[in-house]
Amino acid sequence: xxxxxxxxxxxxxxxxxxxxxxxxxxxxxxxxxxxxxxxxxxxxxxxxxxxxxxxxxxxxxxxxxxxxxxxxxxxxxxxxxxxxxxxxxxxxxxxxxxxxxxxxxxxxxxxxxxxxxxxxxxxxxxxxxxxxxxxxxxxxxxxxxxxxxxxxxxxxxxxxxxxxxxxxxxxxxxxxxxxxxxxxxxxxxxxxxxxxxxxxxxxxxxxxxxxxxxxxxxxxxxxxxxxxxxxxxxxxxxxxxxxxxxxxxxxxxxxxxxxxxxxxxxxxxxxxxxxxxxxxxxxxxxxxxxxxxxxxxxxxxxxxxxxxxxxxxxxxxxxxxxxxxxxxxxxxxxxxxxxxxxxxxxxxxxxxxxxxxxxxxxxxxxxxxxxxxxxxxxxxxxxxxxxxxxxxxxxxxxxxxxxxxxxxxxxxxxxxxxxxxxxxxxxxxxxxxxxxxxxxxxxxxxxxxxxxxx
Ligand SMILES: [Zn+2]
Numbered sequence: 001x002x003x004x005x006x007x008x009x010x011x012x013x014x015x016x017x018x019x020x021x022x023x024x025x026x027x028x029x030x031x032x033x034x035x036x037x038x039x040x041x042x043x044x045x046x047x048x049x050x051x052x053x054x055x056x057x058x059x060x061x062x063x064x065x066x067x068x069x070x071x072x073x074x075x076x077x078x079x080x081x082x083x084x085x086x087x088x089x090x091x092x093x094x095x096x097x098x099x100x101x102x103x104x105x106x107x108x109x110x111x112x113x114x115x116x117x118x119x120x121x122x123x124x125x126x127x128x129x130x131x132x133x134x135x136x137x138x139x140x141x142x143x144x145x146x147x148x149x150x151x152x153x154x155x156x157x158x159x160x161x162x163x164x165x166x167x168x169x170x171x172x173x174x175x176x177x178x179x180x181x182x183x184x185x186x187x188x189x190x191x192x193x194x195x196x197x198x199x200x201x202x203x204x205x206x207x208x209x210x211x212x213x214x215x216x217x218x219x220x221x222x223x224x225x226x227x228x229x230x231x232x233x234x235x236x237x238x239x240x241x242x243x244x245x246x247x248x249x250x251x252x253x254x255x256x257x258x259x260x261x262x263x264x265x266x267x268x269x270x271x272x273x274x275x276x277x278x279x280x281x282x283x284x285x286x287x288x289x290x291x292x293x294x295x296x297x298x299x300x301x302x303x304x305x306x307x308x309x310x311x312x313x314x315x316x317x318x319x320x321x322x323x324x325x326x327x328x329x330x331x332x333x334x335x336x337x338x339x340x341x342x343x344x345x346x347x348x349x350x351x352x353x354x355x356x357x358x359x360x361x362x363x364x365x366x367x368x369x370x371x372x373x374x375x376x377x378x379x380x381x382x383x384x385x386x387x388x389x390x391x392x393x394x395x396x397x398x399x400x401x402x403x404x405x406x407x408x409x410x411x412x413x414x415x416x417x418x419x420x421x422x423x424x425x426x427x428x429x430x431x432x433x434x435x436x437x438x439x440x441x442x443x444x445x446x447x448x449x450x451x452x453x454x
Contacts, residue, residue: 033057034078036438037067038085040420044389044405048382048422054085056412059440064406082416082436086385087404088134088158089415089428090392091367093258093279093300093349096121096141096160097193100356114142114191120355121146125157127365129444130451132434134413135159135403137349137395139219139258139279140166140174140193156444156453159403159413161396163219163258165195167206167246172196172237173225173260200245203238207249216399218250222259222275223266226309226324227317233262233328234283236269243273256397258300262328264288271295277395279349281339282332289335289342298345298394301336303373305351308361316362333377340378347395348374348388368428371421381425388428412441 034056041052043064053070055063055077063070098120121142128136136143136158143162149155165188168174174194176184188194197206207218220238224231231237238246243259250257256276261267264283271278271291277298278284284292284299292299309316309325317325339346350370354362371384379387393400403411416436419427427433437445445451 033062034080035070035074036080036082036085036414036416038082038416040084040422041406042084042086042382042385042422043407044087045386045407052085054406054414056438056441059412061406061408061410061412061414063408080416080436082418084417084420085406085414086417086421087389087406087415088413088437088439089132089368089388090135090137090348090404091128091133091350091352091370091388092137092277092347092392092395093139093302093351094128094136094141094364094367095351095353096124096136096138096143096146096162097353098124098142098355099353100362112187112190112192117142118145122149122155123357124355124364125150125155125160126451126453127363127431128158128367129156129437129439130434131365131368131431132415132417132428132437133158133367134415134437134439135161135392135401137217137258137392138162139217139260139349140164141353142193144214154453156451159401159439161216161399163217164210164213164215165193165206166219166221166260167195167197167203167210168221169237169242170196170198171231173221173223173228173231175228177228177230197242200242203242203246204249207246211250211253211255215255217277217396218246218255218257219279220246220257220259220275222261222270222278223263225260225262226328227321229318229320233324234265235263236265238269240269240273243270243275247274254398256395256399258395262332267291271297276397277347280328280332280351281335282328284335284339286338286342289338289344292339292344293342296345298347298391299339300347300349300395301332301339301374302349302351302370303332303336303377304367304370305353306332307369307373311361336374336377340374340383345391345394346374346379346387347391348384349395366430368430369426371425371428375425381422384425385421385428413439416446 041049053067098117143160147160166174258277259270262282374384
């Protein structure tokens, strides 16, 4: 820690007091190669291995197998043992916004106090890492800026792939209907991560603005929403031509588009135009699920925000929003069951966006609950884990890293558990059973060493 008066680096010797560092996270990373053995190794894709072992060199996984098969070759390396080892989790639909209210003037107020939002997000990314999430796909928010703070070492958190602004038509889901438009435009001009665009030229410019900011994926509104006041989740937003223009523009820069879609019309139009991920997918029926498969698109259902909304009701939503949620919740549960039964590729996403310390619901770090809902809707625990690990990179198209699996050459992003998630998926629902977290080969959490920036 540079600048700490209790260490000797570069300091006046008068301040060089012998003091034990509280948490020494540098101990493990100094060893460039090590092994992790486990009673159970879940690779993310494929069959689990009993008494498994992975070998890590620097930031990459260099070997995967049984402990016996690798024992001799790597006997010289330091070893760590965990009960279960599996890839770090991916949440493919979060928002890092530092929100305590999801809609209305309170939402805008939080977005105009960005130091406040940033401070809340700093805690949120630590909660995510603590819960075993080593990667998140941030579908609008301050992710690009928070990622910069993580990369430079100011914060610790997951790798963030961000859309930057959500792009909406005027009056669409990400326009804030109860604000005068000039106020909305002013907030956007001062950094609120939202944009409206109408007609092909404005749509192209909106995509280019996100590319300019460094977005890894582009997020658009393919249908109306729940939290927005004056649109209908069933209706398509953006015309077929506008969606196609944005898909093509993103593709020229090797990005894919993820479309917020509840209603079927928006799902079908988005898929036909080449959108690669459908977010929410609430009114997906058999025909839409078949088109998902034909187009090789990925479904990110975000059931957790819906379940949270049902619990919190008007604490979280307006009367209009809650009425919409009740309809969407029923439809979406059927859609998820259809998608799973038909074998649509699913990735885990939660739409988690709240930052309320002390809340047992509105916070980051409970994102693993999403796997439970997918199992309840028909997935096996192993399928849900694949959706939360190996399928994560599929939501990034050409921007995907080699990650999400315990596989030779892949990023050394993995976690240790003190339980078997194939027997009880809820062990992934929070940080309690996540004993270890490694990201890029570096250990950020181990027993007695909580996730910390100090
Ligand atoms: Zn969202």
